[in-house]
Amino acid sequence: MICVRGIRIPLKGHRRLDGNLAHELPLATERALALLRLDEGQTRRTTILRRSIDARKPRGPGRAADPNVVIEFTCGVELKDPRAERAVVNRLGNPRVALAAPDAFAWPERAARPLPHRPVVVGAGCAGLFCALALAHAGLAPLLVEQGDDCARRTAAVRAFAQGGPLDPLSNVQFGLGGAGTFSDGKLSTGTRDASHRLILEALHAAGAPERILVDSHPHVGSDLLPGIVERLVAAIGELGGEVRVRTRMTGLGLERGRVASVELERDGTSEAIAASTVILATGHSARDVFELLAGLGVPLEQKPFAVGVRVEHLQATVDADRYGRWAGHPALGAASYRAAWKASGGRRCFTFCMCPGGQVMAAASEPHGVVTNGASETARDGANANAALLVNVLPEDLDSPDPLAGIAWQRRLERAAYEAGGGDFAAPAQLVGDFLRGTPSTGPGSVRPTYPRGVSWGAIDGLFPAYVTDTLREALGALPRTLPFFGEDDAVLTAPESRSSSPVRIPRTDALMHPNVAGLYPVGEGAGWAGGIMSAAADGIRAARAIVASLG
Numbered sequence: 001m002i003c004v005r006g007i008r009i010p011l012k013g014h015r016r017l018d019g020n021l022a023h024e025l026p027l028a029t030e031r032a033l034a035l036l037r038l039d040e041g042q043t044r045r046t047t048i049l050r051r052s053i054d055a056r057k058p059r060g061p062g063r064a065a066d067p068n069v070v071i072e073f074t075c076g077v078e079l080k081d082p083r084a085e086r087a088v089v090n091r092l093g094n095p096r097v098a099l100a101a102p103d104a105f106a107w108p109e110r111a112a113r114p115l116p117h118r119p120v121v122v123g124a125g126c127a128g129l130f131c132a133l134a135l136a137h138a139g140l141a142p143l144l145v146e147q148g149d150d151c152a153r154r155t156a157a158v159r160a161f162a163q164g165g166p167l168d169p170l171s172n173v174q175f176g177l178g179g180a181g182t183f184s185d186g187k188l189s190t191g192t193r194d195a196s197h198r199l200i201l202e203a204l205h206a207a208g209a210p211e212r213i214l215v216d217s218h219p220h221v222g223s224d225l226l227p228g229i230v231e232r233l234v235a236a237i238g239e240l241g242g243e244v245r246v247r248t249r250m251t252g253l254g255l256e257r258g259r260v261a262s263v264e265l266e267r268d269g270t271s272e273a274i275a276a277s278t279v280i281l282a283t284g285h286s287a288r289d290v291f292e293l294l295a296g297l298g299v300p301l302e303q304k305p306f307a308v309g310v311r312v313e314h315l316q317a318t319v320d321a322d323r324y325g326r327w328a329g330h331p332a333l334g335a336a337s338y339r340a341a342w343k344a345s346g347g348r349r350c351f352t353f354c355m356c357p358g359g360q361v362m363a364a365a366s367e368p369h370g371v372v373t374n375g376a377s378e379t380a381r382d383g384a385n386a387n388a389a390l391l392v393n394v395l396p397e398d399l400d401s402p403d404p405l406a407g408i409a410w411q412r413r414l415e416r417a418a419y420e421a422g423g424g425d426f427a428a429p430a431q432l433v434g435d436f437l438r439g440t441p442s443t444g445p446g447s448v449r450p451t452y453p454r455g456v457s458w459g460a461i462d463g464l465f466p467a468y469v470t471d472t473l474r475e476a477l478g479a480l481p482r483t484l485p486f487f488g489e490d491d492a493v494l495t496a497p498e499s500r501s502s503s504p505v506r507i508p509r510t511d512a513l514m515h516p517n518v519a520g521l522y523p524v525g526e527g528a529g530w531a532g533g534i535m536s537a538a539a540d541g542i543r544a545a546r547a548i549v550a551s552l553g
């Protein structure tokens, strides 16, 4: 296949650019063939391989002007005579034209020999699911255990909690089949590079994610589709010889002479210990009991930097108008997103994270007496508000103890303080940006209605955080309107706290991905401090599976 990059088509004057790939393909193909100096009769098939939006505004004084929006495509062109493709590429000598490299990354081959016991993957989040899928492909018949419910029961529990019902500490936005990813926004963009990314996207597509995740430069699934996708991934693990048990919690780990010997599992109040030589710990950053369990066993853990802050909500229409000018609402663009970062005078960083266009602020608690916010959107991204986390980094030296678990205690204190400040029924403390900047408590919303489902308690959020967090947030909120004017909206809402964006603990591991002090223990994913986000957690799970298969020769 010939790959033609950099096909840039301005939105202006091209009505066929409407976000529908079937409508856009002929336009992109026309440009690709013109560049290749070929006609359609010579081709067997053309495809869009990648689509991105360039909506940069002119620099300098014209900055406030409308952007010259361009849709940029990479096209794949297959010729009727595939042997002629190389000649076409060589004849042109254009750096934008190349033969598509075959994607060499695949699921692991069958393992050379079995393990002494089947591998146990603990935690069915992105890391655990993809690790189990890869181990199953290798014929190692993994057992995947998840403390929370299957997606149907979990969806009911999450919905009931959002509507004011009780919190199920084992089945909520953080815990249950699919992990934190199931009720996530499902943005699949990542700052990491890994050869497995294409494989992960294809597996998600095969499990029901829209085809355009294979093409979009910022792929997005949406929280309405994710539970079905997770159930289909689980079914695939079963079909390949693995076993998945829900409502099954790892409560103990047996260690003998520096290696894993067993795991203790609990289901419906009944415990069983099973012999195990390979345990993949994919329990996520919210499994605080697992960190405590490891610390209690004397397994070395480390502190690591993390970040806390607030969810900020604006009207999506304001964000669209700022980003896209007169093109706001154009079907080729969808709801606009943004990213921002600010280095405060004291050197601390403030940055947006997990921006959810047309989304909703989530009630993401997993412990009683603790409020946690996060954000998500549905596939259509058609909610009235845009939300994003606005975070400040917290460093190990900010903590009051060298204990590896000090960061968890710090997060928990923040979440409990927010619970108290919110009135004790999972309402979240909230303040308008204008009031926050002026240092005045808020009494109610303005034009932006907060979407946090358990309700908000208006007031001041300063008291929840140490001064270095609020000072940095204030400085950033004062500066960001220079590049993103809507950040200057007085009525934007800050809902607190966003405390679970990353793990405050790292579980060390060697190049073979095993804990240096516990043979057979593979810490993976976000909780172990080796990933952040859906794609990197899934890639880390696959990496661990490959390391296990490689260890078998």
Ligand SMILES: Cc1cc2nc3c(=O)[nH]c(=O)nc-3n(C[C@H](O)[C@H](O)[C@H](O)COP(=O)(O)OP(=O)(O)OC[C@H]3O[C@@H](n4cnc5c(N)ncnc54)[C@H](O)[C@@H]3O)c2cc1C
Pocket (backbone or CB within 6 Å): 122, 123, 124, 125, 126, 127, 128, 145, 146, 147, 148, 173, 174, 175, 176, 177, 178, 179, 180, 181, 182, 183, 184, 185, 186, 187, 188, 189, 248, 249, 250, 251, 282, 283, 284, 285, 286, 287, 290, 354, 362, 364, 374, 375, 376, 524, 525, 526, 527, 531, 532, 533, 534, 535, 537
């Ligand atoms: C609302 C929300 C929106 C998000 N949006 C995005 C997004 O758009 N894009 C993105 O890239 N990331 C997003 N994230 C983050 C993303 O979901 C995580 O990075 C990812 O899920 C981490 O995967 P993981 O497998 O490492 O851990 P988790 O997903 O946390 O999975 C860990 C699993 O282990 C289970 N477990 C814990 N302890 C035990 C035990 N003792 N026994 C058995 N099971 C156990 C837990 O119940 C859980 O299901 C979002 C998160 C949330 C909450």
